Amino acid sequence: MRTESTPNQIQKWLSELSLEQKVNLVVGMGQNVPGIADVEQEEKVPGAAGSTYPIPELGIPSLTLADGPAGLRIEPERDGTDKTFYCTAFPIATLLASSWDTELVERVGEAFGKEVKEYGVDILLSPAMNIHRNPLAGRNFEYYAEDPYLSGYMGAAMVKGVESQGVGTSIKHFVANNSETNRMHLDTHVSERALREIYLRGFEIVVKEAQPWTIMSAYNKINGTYASESEELLETILRDEWGYEGLVMTDWFAGEDPAGQMMAGNDLLMPGVPPQRQALLAAVKSGELDEAVLDRNVARILELILRSPVYQKYAYSDQPDLEGHAKLARAVAAEGIVLLKNETQTLPLASSNLKVATFGVGSYDFIAGGAGSGDVNNAYTVSLVEGLENAGITLNEDLKAKYLTFVGAEKAKLPEKRYFFDLLPPIPEMLINRAEIATQAQLNDLALITIGRNSGEFQDRQTEGDFYLTKTEQELITNVSDTFHKAGKKVVVLLNIGNVIETASWRDQADAIVLAWQGGQEAGNALTDVLTGKITPSGKLPTTFVRSYDDVPSAKTFPGEENPGGAIKQVGEMVMAREAEITFHDDIMVGYRHYNTKGIETAYPFGFGLSYTTFEYESLELSSNQIEQTLSVRVTIKNTGELSGKEVVQLYLSAPGLTIEKPAMELKGFAKTRLLQPGEKQTLTMDLNPKDLASFDTAQSAWVVEAGTYTIKIGASSTNIRLEKNFIAANMIVEKVNKVLVPKK
Ligand code: GLC
Secondary structure, eight states: OOOTHHHHHHHHHHHHOOHHHHHHHTBOOOOOOTTSOOOSSOOSSTTOSEEOOOBGGGTBOOOEEEOOTTSOOOOSBOTTOSOBOOOOOOOOHHHHHHHTOHHHHHHHHHHHHHHHHHTTOSEEOOOBOOOOOOTTOTTGGGSOOSSHHHHHHHHHHHHHHHHTTTOEEEEEEETTOOOOTTGGGEEEEOOHHHIIIIITHHHHHHHHHHOOSEEEEOSSEETTEEGGGOHIIIIIIIIIITOOOSEEEOOTTOOSOHHHHHHHTOOBBSSOOHHHHHHHHHHHHHTSSOHHHHHHHHHHHHHHHHTSTTTTTOOOOSOOOHHHHHHHHHHHHHHTOEEEEEGGGOOSOSOTTOEEEEESGGGTSOOOSOBSTTOOOOSOOOOHHHHHHHTTOEEOHHHHHHHHHHHHHHHHHSOOOSSTTOOOOOOOOOOOOHHHHHHHHHHOSEEEEEEEOOOBTTBOOOIIIIISOOHHHHHHHHHHHHHHHHTTOEEEEEEEOSSOOOOTTTGGGOSEEEEOOOOOTTHHHHHHHHHTTSSOOOOOOSSOBOSOGGGSTTTTTTTOEEOTTOOEEEETTEEEEEOEEEEOTTTTOOTHHHHHHHTOOOSBOTTOOBOSSOEEEEEEEESOSBOSSOEEEEEEEEEOSSSOBOOEEEEEEEOOOSSSOOOSOEEEEEEEOOOBOTTOEEEEEEEEOHHHHOEEETTTTEEEEOOEEEEEEEEEETTEEEEEEEEEEOOEEEEEOOOOSOOOO
């Protein structure tokens, strides 16, 4: 928050700083990476991702920056003390988005921000907001959705929550970083329209709704220029068009030209390596880099410092309320769980004195979140089995013992993690014969099967054995299903995954399917709360579950092609990338925009999610039949079932599409009811404005509204439209912008 003293203090500092000190301020203090110069100062918070350069003689402290999107990532133990520094593993971003509840996400942000502040960190390197362009992208779990509107409003809620505690965020990775393979040297070829409507739009919403303290530019190039070296991206779009007032930092070791990054408006180079300082000094002395540009970037760093806890000498406790945050993590995890199938009221479990057979290594080795910088050093993870036992459900001890022994033996075979971000290979599914399953079918009332998946930064996923089930997993589901159904017992499949997997080929064998995502450290308790009906599931899909990977519009070109003989990008001893490129041929037709427009059947569509109760969409009213500035949409929902529940109402817009190609529909609003008791109803209001109708017209470099009749489609999912109403719009130029980031011919 700017105060009247801010400019004076900044001008004063600028007048006192030497050129060397200015250059030191725009380059971070380094990171302990093999082959890279060690951090040049005692780490205030061990395990943090980086820090800025202190100038104590001028009263300028060092800022501490730490990951990540699902929880603060710092070392849980330190030399010289028995105290521990565990952090709360909240649910992953995709689960948060599955709640479609911005108020809830803001509450998570508040707790998150408290934890960041109490551990002495100034900037949280989160939220991550890249679009789910392809289900194989390794970091989709860190990202919200395949749709920029949902992603933008989730990101804005998180930023508001975290920053309400007086610490900063860094929305990332700005922009069009939608895969991991060769990300540091990948040139993304993308149209102006797809950039504006799909890849930039979510960030634009966050900047205009929440003004995050910082933004992290992406590793990749956009149409030939590194994001961190693109003045068109970082000054023209971000500052001139969107009015962004904060600071831009690089991703770690990103880009190649420090002077170019400075000129582009990338104010801070992280984590910072000494050669960058030398390059900048030389650039100023040679006149390549105007010192006035350096001063502009230094001023942004000083402004960030002035608003930071460390500058305000906040006496952090190292004692955040981990117990309270764990309770919140559990409640939130349940809100993002998506009920995909529930035949003949299989769920909620009839009572907690059921005898349950828990199959699948995933039931015992539950995954709280993904790998890489999005990982968290949490004190514990409650597995499904532990969650069930906490709820007093009787498990078959013999089966449990077999699995625990197997999981223990397989874990013992795993290699040591070389670095924190290593993604360990998955534990293979345990073979179990039909005789053993038949025994379990006699002894138990119900079978639960967990399928687990993990992924992480630095690598994208595979189709075989990852997107698709392994042969052993398929056999497990078939054998358990056949055997338990023969014994008149039911089967529930639970998905503990961070990205989309294939479901269509096996789902008919399950009576119920619950998508638990990766629900953080309390995941097993949260899932049990839903299975037992303590909480009615209300999550809906923020990303499409396709029937086959081949249906994905980007399948053929993902994750890009390496340029033969292209340069390599090395960080210390590690070869991080080879020169590569990828073209976003799918353009604006990403996710449901593609499937719904082309009429391609999916396994579970965007916005899909069942409940234990039913809802009637009673009425839809518009404030007018023509849009001027704002059109208010009011929808009344009634709980017509036997159990309480919440409903996520989605507002899709279908445009005339006469003079400009448009998807069949686009999400332009959503709202979630409170918990409605049977018979209760609630009216929800959503507002539409002209920007929501507008398309990016490349020829005019403007957001334009095409005159004609628009249809509001109120849906329980993107393919389950319950109410519709039309309104008209006149031709409008909503916003003229600049012609920038133009693809090379
Ligand atoms: C990583 C990630 C970024 C993270 C940063 C610091 O490479 O791309 O998300 O915040 O470096 O760890």
